[in-house]
Amino acid sequence: MSEITITKEETDARHGRYVAKIEGIDAEGEITFTHRGPKVISADHTGVPDAMGGKGVAKALLNFMLDDAKANGFRIIPVCPYVRAQYARHAEWSDLFTTKPGEDP
Template sequence: MTSDITITKEETATGGRYVAVVSGHEAEMTFSRVNPELVIVDHTGVPDALRGRGVGQALALHAVEDARAGGWKIIPLCPFMRAQSLRHQDWADVVQQN
């Protein structure tokens, strides 16, 4: 796993994305805001150059930590986020399986 992952959040009125830049490559996890208490994670994109380095996992964990801090729930529509949430039962406090 890469320890030098910096994740930033870009937010709009209707959603946004978490962005990780590692070794000059950008990975993202996008989300839509349903209401102040609920977001839908709808896409995770990690370029081939970063695969296997834990970048997607870092984005998922960041989204979970952000939800906990902000007091909202996540619906994981993105297949990657859904798979991660099923592996991490400790995320059940903020991940809403549909």
């Protein structure tokens, strides 16, 4: 299985994305996000192109975002259906999620 490389990009003052790449595949997977308040982002959209399908890209992106939230002390509003569905299956993540845009952890 090919190694997935993930980076975080801030696209402007309010928006950014986590980007996944796999060597040899000319495509990118992503989770886009919006800064919603102090220490709060929303996970807006998860996109994985067909060329990267079935390689665990969405899960790797989500895990990277969760690790980033733990390391940097922010919480996530799960707007994206994929992130919301995964959160519903993992009660142990509850301290990393919120529904309140201005809530501090």
